[in-house]
Amino acid sequence: MDIKQTLAQLTQARGPSGGEGEAAKLVALLMQPLCQEVTIDAVGNVVGIKPGTGPEPRPKIMLMAHLDEIHLTVSAIDGAFLRFVENGYDPRILVGAQVIVLGREPLPGVIGDLPPHIMTEKERQRMPDLAEMVIDLGLEAEQVAELVRVGDQVVLDGPFDELLGHRVASKALDDRLLVATILATLDELQRVSHPCDVIAVASVQEEFSGLGATTASWARRPDAAIALDVTFARQPGVREAETFPLGSGPAIAMGPNLHPHITQTLLDMAERLEIPHEIDVQPARTGTDAWGIQVAAGGIPSGLVSIPIRNMHTPVEVVDVKDVARTARLLTAFLAQADHDFLDSLTYRLPDFQEAAP
Amino acid sequence: MSILTLDLLKRLSETPGGPGDEAAVRDIIARVVHPHVDELSIDSMGNLIARKRGTGASSKQVALAAHMDEVAFMITKIDNDGLLHVAASGGINRRTLLGKRVQVGPERLPGVISVRPPHLVDDPEEYRKPPKLQDLVIDIGAKNGDEAKSKVKRGQYAVFRTPFRFLGPDEPSGDAALPRSGRISGKAFDDRLGCAALIELLAGEPFPFDVTGVFTVQEEIGLRGALAAGSRMTPDAVFILEGTLCPDLPGRWGQETTPPTTRLGHGPALTTADRSHITPPRLLQHLLRTAQARDIPYQFKHPNVGGTDAAGFARYTGAPAAIISTPARYIHSPIAIADLTDFWHGVELVRAAMETL
Numbered sequence: 001m002d003i004k005q006t007l008a009q010l011t012q013a014r015g016p017s018g019g020e021g022e023a024a025k026l027v028a029l030l031m032q033p034l035c036q037e038v039t040i041d042a043v044g045n046v047v048g049i050k051p052g053t054g055p056e057p058r059p060k061i062m063l064m065a066h067l068d069e070i071h072l073t074v075s076a077i078d079g080a081f082l083r084f085v086e087n088g089y090d091p092r093i094l095v096g097a098q099v100i101v102l103g104r105e106p107l108p109g110v111i112g113d114l115p116p117h118i119m120t121e122k123e124r125q126r127m128p129d130l131a132e133m134v135i136d137l138g139l140e141a142e143q144v145a146e147l148v149r150v151g152d153q154v155v156l157d158g159p160f161d162e163l164l165g166h167r168v169a170s171k172a173l174d175d176r177l178l179v180a181t182i183l184a185t186l187d188e189l190q191r192v193s194h195p196c197d198v199i200a201v202a203s204v205q206e207e208f209s210g211l212g213a214t215t216a217s218w219a220r221r222p223d224a225a226i227a228l229d230v231t232f233a234r235q236p237g238v239r240e241a242e243t244f245p246l247g248s249g250p251a252i253a254m255g256p257n258l259h260p261h262i263t264q265t266l267l268d269m270a271e272r273l274e275i276p277h278e279i280d281v282q283p284a285r286t287g288t289d290a291w292g293i294q295v296a297a298g299g300i301p302s303g304l305v306s307i308p309i310r311n312m313h314t315p316v317e318v319v320d321v322k323d324v325a326r327t328a329r330l331l332t333a334f335l336a337q338a339d340h341d342f343l344d345s346l347t348y349r350l351p352d353f354q355e356a357a358p
Numbered sequence: 359m360s361i362l363t364l365d366l367l368k369r370l371s372e373t374p375g376g377p378g379d380e381a382a383v384r385d386i387i388a389r390v391v392h393p394h395v396d397e398l399s400i401d402s403m404g405n406l407i408a409r410k411r412g413t414g415a416s417s418k419q420v421a422l423a424a425h426m427d428e429v430a431f432m433i434t435k436i437d438n439d440g441l442l443h444v445a446a447s448g449g450i451n452r453r454t455l456l457g458k459r460v461q462v463g464p465e466r467l468p469g470v471i472s473v474r475p476p477h478l479v480d481d482p483e484e485y486r487k488p489p490k491l492q493d494l495v496i497d498i499g500a501k502n503g504d505e506a507k508s509k510v511k512r513g514q515y516a517v518f519r520t521p522f523r524f525l526g527p528d529e530p531s532g533d534a535a536l537p538r539s540g541r542i543s544g545k546a547f548d549d550r551l552g553c554a555a556l557i558e559l560l561a562g563e564p565f566p567f568d569v570t571g572v573f574t575v576q577e578e579i580g581l582r583g584a585l586a587a588g589s590r591m592t593p594d595a596v597f598i599l600e601g602t603l604c605p606d607l608p609g610r611w612g613q614e615t616t617p618p619t620t621r622l623g624h625g626p627a628l629t630t631a632d633r634s635h636i637t638p639p640r641l642l643q644h645l646l647r648t649a650q651a652r653d654i655p656y657q658f659k660h661p662n663v664g665g666t667d668a669a670g671f672a673r674y675t676g677a678p679a680a681i682i683s684t685p686a687r688y689i690h691s692p693i694a695i696a697d698l699t700d701f702w703h704g705v706e707l708v709r710a711a712m713e714t715l
Contacts, residue, residue, distance in 0.1 A: 078608050079608060081607065081608055088476070089476070090456070090457075090473065090475075090476040090479070090485065091485055092453075092456045092457075092473070092485055092488075092489070093456045093457035093473055095453050095454045095456075095691075096451070096453070096454025096455070096458060096688070096691040096692045096693060097457070097458075098520070098543075098693060108523055108525060108543070110543055110687075110688065110693050110695055112607070112687050112688030112691065112693070112694075112695070113451055113453050113454050113688060113691055114451075114605045114607070115451065115603035115605060115688065115689050115690050115691075116449050116450075116451045116452075116690055117449070117603055117619075117663055117664045117690075118603065118605055118619060118663055124452075124453075124488070125487075125488070126486050126487065126488070127453055127485060127486055127487065127488055128453065129486075131610050132609070132610045134607060134608060136607075136687065136688075136695055137525065138525035138541035138542075138543060138695045139525070139541070140623075158459065159459075159521065161459065161468045161470070162468070163467075163468055163469070163470075163497070163498055163499025164467070164498055164499035164500050164501075164505060164506075164509060165499060165500075165501060165505070167499030168499070169459075169468070169470045169497075169499070232475060232477070232478060235441075235472055235474060235497075236441065236472060236474070236493075236495055237474040237478075237493075238474050238475075238478050239478070242478060243478075247501070287477075310472065310497065311457060311470065311472055311473050311474075311475065311497075312475035312477065313475055313476055313477070314456075314457035314473055314475075315457060316457050316458070316459060316470035316471070316473075318470060318497055318499065
């Protein structure tokens with residue numbers, strides 16, 4: 001699998017939360033040759049099943065990365081211009097940004113700014129707030145009225161850029177990067193026998209409510225799951241304790257959202273295979289699909305593996321794609337050992353009441 | 359028959375040309391105008407000067423000018439993490455920089471302007487503040503300082519990297535003649551639109567008099583090219599072809615907007631006076647009469663805003679200079695929007711005004 005090419009395809013697809021259709025179709029297409037069965041469920045999750053070897057019932061392990069990307073929503077039509085609301089964006093990156101309004105047809109647009117020539121000194125020293133920003137489609141008011149309505153979603157636009165070495169910049173690396181990682185894992189699994197059934201899910205609405213994670217978990221009832229997401233790479237202005245060097249390998253999360261034995265297994269596996277990796281300390285809410293999975297369908301032991309990116313939630317997220325192959329290798333090894341004994345090791349046990357308490 | 363195509367406009371817009379670094383733009387223009395002019399030269403500043411002989415019907419001398427440069431960054435430092443630090447060359451709108459794409463150096467290496475994720479911003483007050491230039495870094499994907507230094511040198515330029523686009527429902531093919539209407543988006547419309555207009559005027563039929571077309575350098579840092587070129591010529595009239603600001607936006611939601619400097623789609627903008635130049639009334643009058651006689655729409659640019667090469671050409675010789683601009687929203691940022699109707703009306707107005715001079 002050509003990871004850069006797959007990633008270019010995946011990130012260019014448009015998939016705002018709740019409007020993942022275009023991205024879902026693409027993922028289903030790419031998953032099809034790697035799975036026995038691929039479906040798009042009622043909420044829009046793409047679910048691929050790759051059965052394991054060995055007699056039934058087999059353990060069911062779910063891998064999940066989210067399909068959706070952050071977006072804007074048209075809140076009013078103001079003549080030829082569109083007013084909008086955001087969720088998840090730093091408003092500063094919107095000024096001067098290019099967008100695609102998903103109206104009756106996809107429409108390229110610009111969120112422009114006053115030219116500096118006519119700004120007052122006060123204006124120069126502060127950012128415009130959202131109430132001052134508009135989307136300009138370069139169309140006349142009548143055309144806009146015909147093509148756009150309130151509630152239409154808007155995604156940021158931008159090409160897939162190959163930077164130096166293995167680094168790329170793109171929109172929607174959060175979380176198509178990890179969707180690509182799932183595809184790379186399924187690809188490796190074609191050549192590796194695995195005792196468990198693999199349930200590969202590209203989930204919807206992670207950036208909104210986490211709906212895809214809870215519904216897919218409830219419907220598929222996996223015995224264990226690993227959520228895959230992006231995390232923060234080191235860059236100017238961030239704290240070292242919360243971030244990882246770019247290209248430092250998968251970050252394996254540790255904390256109450258994750259099952260300690262899954263975390264430990266992933267860490268041991270990375271050590272054994274000499275895969276560069278980091279420990280991601282997560283004291284409470286992880287802000288990922290793992291948060292929803294863990295408590296769905298009566299509770300599902302979960303793990304979380306992340307790849308660090310820079311500039312998260314911007315159209316220029318940067319990643320070192322070497323981390324995709326590393327993460328896929330780690331997940332493949334994890335799935336290759338995920339048998340009934342492994343599931344057994346995840347169960348919490350009562351004390352042996354016959355023995356005296358220590 | 360026009361010489362302009364969407365493809366040519368795309369190349370003019372997308373090619374980097376910071377102040378003092380206009381060679382790539384100049385090269386494109388020189389190749390395009392070469393078959394249509396009688397003499398082509400480059401002066402010591404880097405201005406491209408094209409002479410086109412007239413029919414001989416008039417002994418007047420007319421100059422046309424447009425600037426090739428655009429607002430840009432220069433690389434001031436390459437740090438140990440391989441990130442590039444910058445200074446501004448020209449008046450870049452700082453509010454529009456975070457998370458944007460740039461191209462660096464002569465190899466046009468793709469890079470992005472770094473911005474820390476909102477999740478890691480502690481103080482929401484930070485969202486209110488435009489970034490300081492000294493805090494900006496460009497990320498070209500280098501693993502460390504050594505890798506970055508093997509690709510980029512201090513003093514090289516970075517400009518925005520914005521694909522040129524035809525907006526609106528029906529995109530014509532790139533090699534067809536430039537459409538007469540429709541809107542376009544891209545970078546450096548200030549002043550590659552002027553360059554395109556000047557190319558079109560030079561490529562047409564000869565005028566009654568000799569014409570000198572000057573594609574100037576370094577307008578954005580103080581009209582440097584125009585000053586040098588203007589000090590060597592004594593034309594009877596100078597027409598400056600510009601892309602000018604167009605803040606015809608609605609105001610804050612629910613509030614009145616300030617009167618815009620120009621409006622998109624309302625015709626080429628004529629300058630009565632800007633911050634550095636007062637248009638001689640007789641030349642302005644001639645433009646107005648021509649527009650009215652030919653039924654060409656026009657608008658007046660709000661006075662005392664901005665400055666152009668007109669002041670440079672007038673500085674030494676006092677040559678009468680007028681400014682005809684295509685309004686472009688959001689200039690001095692990564693992207694602008696202009697209306698091709700305005701562009702073509704501008705070309706038509708200048709051509710008509712020259713024919714009746």
